[in-house]
Amino acid sequence: MSLFDHSIKELEAKLHNKEITVSDLVDESYKRIHEVEDKVHAFLTLDEENARRKAEELDATEDAGAKLFGIPAGIKDNIVTKGLRTTCASQFLRNFDDPLYDATVVEKLNAEKIVNIGKLNMDEFAMGSSNENSSFTPTRNPWNINHVPGGSSGGSAAAVAAGEVLFSLGSDTGGSIRQPAAFCGVVGLKPTYGLVSRFGLVAFASSLDQIGPLTRSVEDNARVLEVIAGHDKMDSTSANVEIPSYTEALTGDVKGLKIAVPKEYLAEGVNPEVREAVLEALKVYESLGATWEEVSLPHSKYAVATYYLLSSSEASANLARFDGVRYGVRSENAENMVDMFKKSRSEGFGEEVKRRIMLGTFALSSGYYDAYYKKAQKVRTLIKNDFDKIFEEYDVVIGPTTPTPAFKVGEKIDDPLTMYANDILTIPVNLAGVPGISIPCGFSPEGLPIGLQIIGKHFDENTVYRAAHAYEQATDHHTKRPQIGGAN
Amino acid sequence: MGEITKEQVKHVANLARLEVSEEEAEMFTKQLSSIIKFAEQLNEIDTEGIQPTTHVLDLKNVMRKDEPRQWTTREEALKNAPDHKDGQFRVPSILAE
Numbered sequence: 390m391s392l393f394d395h396s397i398k399e400l401e402a403k404l405h406n407k408e409i410t411v412s413d414l415v416d417e418s419y420k421r422i423h424e425v426e427d428k429v430h431a432f433l434t435l436d437e438e439n440a441r442r443k444a445e446e447l448d449a450t451e452d453a454g455a456k457l458f459g460i461p462a463g464i465k466d467n468i469v470t471k472g473l474r475t476t477c478a479s480q481f482l483r484n485f486d487d488p489l490y491d492a493t494v495v496e497k498l499n500a501e502k503i504v505n506i507g508k509l510n511m512d513e514f515a516m517g518s519s520n521e522n523s524s525f526t527p528t529r530n531p532w533n534i535n536h537v538p539g540g541s542s543g544g545s546a547a548a549v550a551a552g553e554v555l556f557s558l559g560s561d562t563g564g565s566i567r568q569p570a571a572f573c574g575v576v577g578l579k580p581t582y583g584l585v586s587r588f589g590l591v592a593f594a595s596s597l598d599q600i601g602p603l604t605r606s607v608e609d610n611a612r613v614l615e616v617i618a619g620h621d622k623m624d625s626t627s628a629n630v631e632i633p634s635y636t637e638a639l640t641g642d643v644k645g646l647k648i649a650v651p652k653e654y655l656a657e658g659v660n661p662e663v664r665e666a667v668l669e670a671l672k673v674y675e676s677l678g679a680t681w682e683e684v685s686l687p688h689s690k691y692a693v694a695t696y697y698l699l700s701s702s703e704a705s706a707n708l709a710r711f712d713g714v715r716y717g718v719r720s721e722n723a724e725n726m727v728d729m730f731k732k733s734r735s736e737g738f739g740e741e742v743k744r745r746i747m748l749g750t751f752a753l754s755s756g757y758y759d760a761y762y763k764k765a766q767k768v769r770t771l772i773k774n775d776f777d778k779i780f781e782e783y784d785v786v787i788g789p790t791t792p793t794p795a796f797k798v799g800e801k802i803d804d805p806l807t808m809y810a811n812d813i814l815t816i817p818v819n820l821a822g823v824p825g826i827s828i829p830c831g832f833s834p835e836g837l838p839i840g841l842q843i844i845g846k847h848f849d850e851n852t853v854y855r856a857a858h859a860y861e862q863a864t865d866h867h868t869k870r871p872q873i874g875g876a877n
Numbered sequence: 878m879g880e881i882t883k884e885q886v887k888h889v890a891n892l893a894r895l896e897v898s899e900e901e902a903e904m905f906t907k908q909l910s911s912i913i914k915f916a917e918q919l920n921e922i923d924t925e926g927i928q929p930t931t932h933v934l935d936l937k938n939v940m941r942k943d944e945p946r947q948w949t950t951r952e953e954a955l956k957n958a959p960d961h962k963d964g965q966f967r968v969p970s971i972l973a974e
Binding site: 769 | 885886889890892893895897909911915918919922928930931933936949953954956957958959960968969970971972
């Protein structure tokens with residue numbers, strides 16, 4: 390049994406009683422990393438020297454009630470860390486070794502005394518659903534290394550699943566926390582838009598991006614969210630709302646909970662074994678005293694098209710900052726300044742990033758703005774209205790996180806549209822700005838995890854967590870561990 | 878619409894400050910055409926009178942006092958730059974020869 394099979398709360402007690410030290414936890418982390426990293430490739434940068442030094446420092450002090458005292462964690466590589474290389478898995482930032490500041494979420498984790506183990510692999514600039522767009526070595530799925538871990542937070546999900554860290558942070562623009570959490574059999578939450586500060590998150594699509602935790606249990610997830618949530622004056626889109634105690638919401642009681650199940654989320658295109666696992670989960674909810682009814686999200690089928698127009702448009706503006714002047718790489722072959730911009734960007738960005746910048750630039754360009762960008766913004770309103778209407782009557786929406794379990798490496802990489810379609814069940818949540826979680830709800834016949842998605846009202850993470858936790862307590866899927874290898 | 882020409886792709890690449898080879902231009906022409914064609918399914922929906930959503934929260938014009946404060950130093954700001962001189966970022970000549 391690994392120390393990481395314990396919850397954060399249990400480890401807190403063990404540390405407090407001096408059964409273990411922080412150095413033991415950090416040893417566990419690096420021991421596991423040395424065992425599995427050459428197969429999983431979850432990390433882009435390891436910070437072993439600083440992590441061990443911090444562990445010794447923490448062991449020499451009293452824990453004094455820090456909420457994450459001595460807990461080894463990993464940070465997605467699009468979240469800046471002061472003095473620690475932050476690449477967004479892009480060649481453009483391969484030499485960005487010395488960022489000037491910590492993202493607000495990193496400051497908050499440090500204030501609660503985590504140990505940062507390193508920076509986690511991802512699709513370049515968070516654009517992708519398989520980690521195959523990492524410009525370094527793509528992460529593989531710990532349950533079967535011939536399959537993708539999902540993306541874009543594939544490293545964040547794989548590191549937790551493989552037991553390399555106890556929790557990680559990811560970011561979710563169209564499913565980038567929930568989809569890899571589903572593929573890797575861990576718990577991943579995309580909070581309500583505005584709940585967690587985006588200051589220090591390298592922006593992809595600013596109206597959709599949110600940072601959230603990936604963990605092995607719902608309880609740990611709630612605990613990390615308690616630390617990172619909250620208003621930040623450095624992010625003008627962060628909401629000034631009261632942060633409740635999410636862990637106190639985990640009562641195990643879902644009697645009378647009203648669940649809506651969109652028929653579009655169980656329609657054709659959703660793999661039968663995934664549908665079966667979700668219907669089984671709904672039976673568990675019934676046995677716990679909750680009720681469910683079929684509803685419709687009539688505009689959800691337009692979500693993928695809407696998302697790719699809006700997110701690519703925002704990305705084309707956000708990625709204009711990568712100009713080879715202030716940080717990142719600069720092409721050696723440029724003759725003048727415009728040539729330097731073009732060559733630096735073309736040499737530094739991968740194919741998917743270029744494709745999205747081109748799509749976004751096109752959708753925003755003169756003569757096409759109304760037909761594409763503005764049209765998509767209007768459809769976004771209709772998608773949001775669909776959720777608002779359902780939440781007048783129901784407490785949560787439940788369905789699968791993904792239409793299939795983790796697909797094979799190479800299976801979808803040649804066709805952008807097939808890859809994009811994989812996010813059809815997670816994207817509507819970002820467009821509406823509501824919170825969504827993925828929790829393990831079973832395995833395919835090949836032994837690959839299946840994720841259950843629970844979606845809540847704006848700023849009602851408490852109900853999402855309560856529903857997720859009650860299911861987790863009634864089942865044992867979250868206790869299964871992968872044997873890292875080619876087949877399970 | 879639905880078809881994008883290779884010339885349009887090259888024009889968009891220039892706007893986005895990207896350099897694309899002939900081969901890439903051809904690939905992007907094909908891929909962007911199919912993505913745009915896919916996106917045109919949105920035309921099935923009547924959006925007459927629907928307000929566009931730019932932002933899901935009820936936030937408007939978040940203001941703060943405009944007060945100068947020390948945030949970083951010149952040396953710090955320059956330390957990740959590919960090239961700098963005399964405390965300034967240095968770039969190649971703006972004018973072509």
